[in-house]
Structures are given as C-alpha cells and as structure tokens.
Amino acid sequence: MTTTATMFTKPKPPNLEYPELYEFPAFFTRYHSSSSPQNTQPNDTTWAHQRSIWAAWVLSYCRAHKIWKLQLSDALETELFYNRNLNRRFKQRDAAELLEYMVTEGDVEWEGVGKATAIVYWRKPEEWANVIYEWIDSTGQKGSVLTLYEISEGDLTRNQEFHTIDPYVLRKALDFLVKRSLAQVFGANEEMGVKFF
Amino acid sequence: MGNSSSRITAQDRAILNMKLQRDKLHIYQKKIQTILTREHEIAKECLARDDKPRALLALRRRKYQEQLLVKTDAQLEALEKLTSTIEFSLVEKAVLYGLQQGNQVLKEIHKEMSLEAVEKLIEETDEARAYQREVSNLLAGVMTNEEEDAVEDELEALEREVLGARAVPAMPDAPSMVPISTETSEGAGKG
CATH class of the missing domain: 1.10.10.570 ("Winged helix" DNA-binding domain. Chain C. Domain 1)
Structure with missing residues (x-):
C-alpha cells in the first residue's frame, strides 16, 4: 500500500x-x-x-x-x-x-x-465489482473461496488494477456482487473470505 | 454473512481458515523480511563505528530470522498444497456426482429398452406386417368397374387372337414340328 x-x-x-x-x-x-x-x-x-x-x-x-x-x-x-x-x-x-x-x-x-x-474512488465501487468479477471469471475461480487479503495483496493479483485495493473499497465493491448473488462474504471481523458464483 | 440461505459449505469454511493462515504467514514473512534488512543495516552501522561485537550480534540475529523465514516457507508450501488438494478433491467430487447422474440416466434409458419391450416391439411389428399383407390381399380382390372392364376387354382380345388363329390354317406350326425328328438340325441348333 x-x-x-x-x-x-x-x-x-x-x-x-x-x-x-x-x-x-x-x-x-x-x-x-x-x-x-x-x-x-x-x-x-x-x-x-x-x-x-x-x-x-x-x-x-x-x-x-x-x-x-x-x-x-x-x-x-x-x-x-x-x-x-x-x-x-x-x-x-x-x-x-x-x-x-x-x-x-x-x-x-x-x-x-x-x-x-x-x-x-478513481473507480466507483460498482466498477471495481465488475473488474474483480471479470478477473474471477477469466481465471476460473468461480466457486472458489478467496480471502479479502488475497484479493488485494496476493501474488495472483499483482498485475491487476485492483492490487493493493483498500479493504474498505473492496468491501463496498463486494457488496455489489453480493447483492447480485454473484458472491457471498463470510467469516468474522478481520478474517473475511468471499466465495464467488 | 449470516445469510439464512447460505451457499457456504463446511468445506468452504475449512478452505477459508487455511487461506487465512496462509495470509498470516505471508504477513509474518513480510515482517521478517524488514527485520532482515534492518539487521543488515545495523551490522553495517556498527562496523562503521568499529563496533565489531555488535555487528556480529546483529548478523547472528539476522541468521536466526533467516532460518525462520525458511521454516515459514515450508509451512506455507504445506498449507498451499493442502488447500489445493482439498480444492481438487472438491472438483473430483463434482466429477463423480456428474458420472453418477449420467449413470442414472443411462439406467433409465436401458429400463425403457428392456428385452421384453424389444420383443414386444418386434412382435408388434410382425403383427403389423401380417395385417399389411391381409390388407393387400383384400385390396387385390376388390377391383373397380373400369378395371373389370379393362380385364374383360383384354380377355376378348385374347379370345379373338386364339379363335382367329384356329380359323386360319396354322402355317407356322407345321415346320416347327418337322425338325424335331432330324438330328442334324438339332446339332445345328446346339452349335
């Protein structure tokens, strides 16, 4: 960061x-x-x-x-x-x-x-939602469980625009996907994960 | 979270927990990495001050941290392998489920294609063919008036031919009878 x-x-x-x-x-x-x-x-x-x-x-x-x-x-x-x-x-x-x-x-x-x-928000949370889901889809990670940390800091996202994304912004983006039933966020407090569908 | 209609399975939670542990190791490694750099700098600073023992101490601490880093690397690898194995097993499970479903469908199809059903079908086909024959026979017996007239006309024509042939002396008949008794014509016919 x-x-x-x-x-x-x-x-x-x-x-x-x-x-x-x-x-x-x-x-x-x-x-x-x-x-x-x-x-x-x-x-x-x-x-x-x-x-x-x-x-x-x-x-x-x-x-x-x-x-x-x-x-x-x-x-x-x-x-x-x-x-x-x-x-x-x-x-x-x-x-x-x-x-x-x-x-x-x-x-x-x-x-x-x-x-x-x-x-x-140099990209609106909803745009981030689309960018992230696009990446999930194109890398065959639908149905996979990812940690929020992994999305922003993981080696796999290093070449992605959303690498280092702020946790707050990430949560807002994921909320859009949750609303559209494309993701489910689970876990507790700081230890959150997300499953994509 | 806390959804009543949760699509999160127990496996998902297990995977999440492992991935969270992996993240923690990642963060821990980052921390060690900064300590490594810092100890190196300290050693350098101590040498610049001609404080060899301190520099040595810093390098020793650095070595120790390095070992920790190697250990966490191994742990990280183990965690990632386990996670991959679980994820792969889930895929295998899905494949197995798919195969089971396919099998089920195949069984149902076979049930519909039982030997009995096939025999019955062939029987029915035979019956149908017999029926078809009967119909043909019946149809053959039934003729229209026109067809009947045509047949009668044909008969008349045939009668005229036959009766007419009897009224006129049968010229061609005579020579045809003669060569039967002669052997030469028979041989010529064969040759």
Whole structure:
C-alpha cells in the first residue's frame, strides 16, 4: 500500500498526464467571483470550471499512483496540489472545498468525521465489482473461496488494477456482487473470505 | 454473512481458515523480511563505528530470522498444497456426482429398452406386417368397374387372337414340328 510519507518523493508514473492548466499559476488560486466584481460574465475561469478540472486531476493522479486514501495534509505537499516548478500551491481550504465537492459527485468519501483523510474512488465501487468479477471469471475461480487479503495483496493479483485495493473499497465493491448473488462474504471481523458464483 | 440461505459449505469454511493462515504467514514473512534488512543495516552501522561485537550480534540475529523465514516457507508450501488438494478433491467430487447422474440416466434409458419391450416391439411389428399383407390381399380382390372392364376387354382380345388363329390354317406350326425328328438340325441348333 502507498504510504503517504513517501508519496511526494515518488517518480512520475508513465500513465500520469498533467492537465494543461497545471503549468498556469492561476490554476492554483481559487477563483472567487466576489474578488473581481467587475467580471460578472461567467466564463472559463469560473470556479465551477476550475473545480471540475481539479477533480479530474485528483482522480487521475490517484489512479496513476494507486492512492486509495488521500491524507489531505500530506497531499498538499505533493505535486498533486503543489507545483514546485511554479512555486505555486493549492491552499488547504480550497483543497478541502474541492474534496467536499467531489464527495457530492461520489468520487470521494471522507474517512471518519475529521475530514482529514479522503477515500478516493478513481473507480466507483460498482466498477471495481465488475473488474474483480471479470478477473474471477477469466481465471476460473468461480466457486472458489478467496480471502479479502488475497484479493488485494496476493501474488495472483499483482498485475491487476485492483492490487493493493483498500479493504474498505473492496468491501463496498463486494457488496455489489453480493447483492447480485454473484458472491457471498463470510467469516468474522478481520478474517473475511468471499466465495464467488 | 449470516445469510439464512447460505451457499457456504463446511468445506468452504475449512478452505477459508487455511487461506487465512496462509495470509498470516505471508504477513509474518513480510515482517521478517524488514527485520532482515534492518539487521543488515545495523551490522553495517556498527562496523562503521568499529563496533565489531555488535555487528556480529546483529548478523547472528539476522541468521536466526533467516532460518525462520525458511521454516515459514515450508509451512506455507504445506498449507498451499493442502488447500489445493482439498480444492481438487472438491472438483473430483463434482466429477463423480456428474458420472453418477449420467449413470442414472443411462439406467433409465436401458429400463425403457428392456428385452421384453424389444420383443414386444418386434412382435408388434410382425403383427403389423401380417395385417399389411391381409390388407393387400383384400385390396387385390376388390377391383373397380373400369378395371373389370379393362380385364374383360383384354380377355376378348385374347379370345379373338386364339379363335382367329384356329380359323386360319396354322402355317407356322407345321415346320416347327418337322425338325424335331432330324438330328442334324438339332446339332445345328446346339452349335
């Protein structure tokens, strides 16, 4: 699993593409319509537009680095919110507002009440359910019993997109399969297993 | 979990328990691996400080952990083998069940194809054939008027031929009688 401590020293993964605006200093400043009253026309620089680009950037960044949980205070130090070349960074308040917006879109879920850590769904749980079931089906594991640990950490899933999947996200994904009678989760507490059908 | 309509069997639970043990061994191995690296680093640091005894101690601890790692490897292998064996046995059981079902169906088919039934069928076929013959015979006896007329016409024609042949002197008959008594014509006929 990705530890947040080593996150900002990580090299750029090959599948990560920066948004064009990433090279623009203004991108790192939240647009306030009140701060520029002379500009009453909504245009491309409105917060809604800026926000949607930010949201997409957060998702692709987390996908590329396989980040399941984003710890906000750490993330602010990474290139996600901090462009060191430009010496520009996104303020904590703005980042929190951005994540709050992403919560309403279903892309993010706060972990706990402190709103310090966000679970990032760069794939929705239902998508994960399909990806995992696809893998189960194609590897002939229908009718087999697997541990949840095995799905996220096992050697067999090492080349799968869901390898290292967060246990919470995995449970949510499996719940979809359970609902569709394609899986049954059993066991106790931390020692869970799942049987696929 | 806790489903009343559970599709989880006792075997499934047994397999899960073994796999959970395997996971624990996996995690344990990860832990040992970090200790191994750490002890190595410690030994290096001690040597850099010229503290040979400590470095030796660290290396000894490292060796011990290494042995543990080898042992867990063996245990892991044993667990995985057992799990595979159980899973394979379940597959075998399924195959056996399939064979049993196939056998059952085959038996039922054979029951329907009993010798008695076959004999009866052949008997019935014979009867049917006899019946068919009877019908044919009956049909042969029944003729339409037209057919009757045709047959009568044919008879008349035949009578005319025969009676007409008697009215006219039978020319071809005479020579046919003659060569019977001569031996030469007989030999020529054979030759």
